[in-house]
Amino acid sequence: MKILIADDSRVMRQIVTRTLRQAGFDGHDLVEAQDGKQAFDLVQSEKPDLVISDWNMPEMTGVECLRQLRANGNNVKFGFVTSECTPEMMQQAEAAGAEFFIIKPFTAERFDEVFSPILG
Amino acid sequence: MSDVAALRVEDLSEIVEQVWSSYLDPEGVEPLLPVYDDIDSMKTDMHASVSITGTWHGHVVVACNESAAKNTSAAFLAMEVEEVGEADMMDVLGELANIVGGNVKSMLPPGCFVSLPTVVTGEAPHYPSAEPVCRLAGTWMSDPFVITMWQSRGDGGEAA
Numbered sequence: 001m002k003i004l005i006a007d008d009s010r011v012m013r014q015i016v017t018r019t020l021r022q023a024g025f026d027g028h029d030l031v032e033a034q035d036g037k038q039a040f041d042l043v044q045s046e047k048p049d050l051v052i053s054d055w056n057m058p059e060m061t062g063v064e065c066l067r068q069l070r071a072n073g074n075n076v077k078f079g080f081v082t083s084e085c086t087p088e089m090m091q092q093a094e095a096a097g098a099e100f101f102i103i104k105p106f107t108a109e110r111f112d113e114v115f116s117p118i119l120g
Numbered sequence: 121m122s123d124v125a126a127l128r129v130e131d132l133s134e135i136v137e138q139v140w141s142s143y144l145d146p147e148g149v150e151p152l153l154p155v156y157d158d159i160d161s162m163k164t165d166m167h168a169s170v171s172i173t174g175t176w177h178g179h180v181v182v183a184c185n186e187s188a189a190k191n192t193s194a195a196f197l198a199m200e201v202e203e204v205g206e207a208d209m210m211d212v213l214g215e216l217a218n219i220v221g222g223n224v225k226s227m228l229p230p231g232c233f234v235s236l237p238t239v240v241t242g243e244a245p246h247y248p249s250a251e252p253v254c255r256l257a258g259t260w261m262s263d264p265f266v267i268t269m270w271q272s273r274g275d276g277g278e279a280a
Contacts, residue, residue: 008236009215011196011208015143018198056222056234083222088230104219105142 001119002029002046006039006062007054007081012104016052016081022108025119036060040068043076050118055082055089063089066096077118081106127227127269132256135223136267139216144195144260152258152265159257162264168213168239170221174232177272179247180221182213188263189213210239220267249273 003020007013013032020028031046033039037059043051053062060068066078079100080093093101100114136152145151155162164183171179184192189209194201196212214237221234250270257266 009211009218011193011211011215014197056218056236058236083219084234085222085226086230104222105139107142 001049002031004031004033004039004042004046004048004051005053006033006036006051006057006065008035008057009054010034012054012081019106019108019111020115023111023115025111025115028119036062036065040065043069043074048076051076051078052081053078055080055084063092063096063098066093066098070097079114127224127254127271129254129256131227132220132224132254132267132269135220136256136258138223139219140260144192150261152260155257155259155264159255159266162257162266164244164264164266166209166213166239166241167244168217168237169245170217170237171235172221172225172228172232173235175229176232178250178253179245179270180217180224181245181268181270182217182220183244183264183266183268184213185263188260188265191261191263192216213237214239224269247272 005013005016007016017030031042031048033042035057039051039053040060053065055062062080069076069078077099079098081102081104083104085101085103090101099118102110102114140152141148164185166186166189167181167183169179169181189212190201190204193204193208193212197208217237225232225234247270250272252268253271254269255266259265
């Protein structure tokens with residue numbers, strides 16, 4: 001599978017990559033985006049199977065990116081890895097069509113729980 | 121409006137424990153050891169912060185020294201301390217402030233926004249229209265870590 005990791009922090013992109021590996025999800029094709037706008041563009045050009053996105057990013061937030069994708073008829077599996085978790089954000093994520101909501105700091109166990117049904 | 125009681129040091133402590141167990145001390149052998157006395161004398165010269173606006177106004181600042189920033193970066197990035205560069209430390213401390221600030225937001229009244237992180241070296245940032253309302257200090261591998269919440273006066277951020 002091709003996975004797009006969108007986060008404005010290089011550190012967090014690296015930690016997400018490492019945690020995927022620790023959770024046993026090796027061998028996937030990983031692509032990185034540094035903000036929501038780049039994520040939006042890369043979803044069109046790279047056609048990933050899954051997007052793991054931060055929420056708060058420059059240019060375009062994660063949820064704006066998701067809304068824009070859905071408005072364009074793109075149904076890529078999309079979810080959030082974010083340090084912010086409030087009921088209203090989770091509602092917004094769900095309403096926008098998000099598949100998952102992972103809160104930072106996260107563990108490999110949490111990744112396993114969320115991504116096993118998606119990545120197998 | 122906002123309730124200062126929502127910003128207890130125990131809450132900060134819980135967030136910090138999660139960060140340590142996830143990234144800085146996954147084996148549980150090198151915890152952040154709490155410091156209760158003489159916190160003001162703890163020397164920190166790297167400060168990462170996020171601002172919170174909305175129904176509550178303030179700042180969350182994570183402060184440490186360079187040695188702590190190097191160890192933190194090495195742990196976050198899974199690299200040797202000697203390999204850690206300036207950009208790594210900036211990025212890692214910013215992410216640390218983002219994680220703590222984002223989790224703090226979850227404890228505040230609905231309708232708050234967290235800024236992107238800022239990292240500065242040297243003098244600690246001071247917020248003239250705010251005051252510290254909650255502070256957690258500790259040492260990790262003998263180096264200081266101080267996490268402070270500043271609450272703006274008035275405008276929904278009435279300090280205690």
